[in-house]
Amino acid sequence: MEFNTQSAIGNPQSGWTSDELGRICRQVLRNFFGSFREAEVVASFYPYVGLTHTACKVLRRRAPRDMEEIYEQFRRDPELEAGLRRRRLQRGRKLINSSKGRHHALREIFEELNGKHFNHQLHIKQLGWGPRRSWSRLGHFDEVHNSITISPVLDSPRVPRGVVSYILYHEMLHILFSGTDGHGRGRHHPPEFRRAEEAYPDRASIKRFLNEFCRSRGKVRSSGLGLP
Incomplete structure (x- = not known):
């Protein structure tokens, strides 16, 4: 079984390598999800505009509370938040229809x-x-x-x-x-x-x-x- 994941946490230019990302993903998935203990896990970086819980979205499960707390501490870093805001303004798109609807304005x-x-x-x-x-x-x-x-x-x-x-x-x-x-x-x-x-x-x-x-x-x- 092969599992492909893409991460917005870092990128190859920041010093992280795909091998290191793969090692972390394998460790997390195999420790918390028994179905991945014998699975082949392939991880790669992808330039998302924002952060995303990739594994949790694929598995449709909520992360353990202690992991969520660690993630929240990381996500609330002022420097990281400023960088995410810049990327969203530069690359993000908002698809919104008119404010005048059929029944309500x-x-x-x-x-x-x-x-x-x-x-x-x-x-x-x-x-x-x-x-x-x-x-x-x-x-x-x-x-x-x-x-x-x-x-x-x-x-x-x-x-x-x-x-x-x-x-x-x-x-x-x-x-x-x-x-x-x-x-x-x-x-x-x-x-x-x-x-x-x-x-x-x-x-x-x-x-x-x-x-x-x-x-x-x-x-x-x-x-x-x-x-x-």
């Missing part, structure tokens, strides 16, 4: 929320409906490209404007609290973020609607439907 909702909740202080470079109908991620703020993408599954006559407003409000909070220090998910949702989110009017009823809406399409997720 995101720019109009953004301006309404910006005035009502943020005193017109927030600015966004790109805002629009995503190219894919994602149920696992209904909204996303990209700090590097200063963009907000909303899943087109919400551009439906069945979805009230207030529900779209709440999802967009959640992503706008990311603009407000971008750069807040922390670890893991808490880094993106610090306590002050959660307090502001919980203060949104009718939040409980909106989340109930989203649960029912997703369930009616057979998109139930044990992790909370990927809702904000």
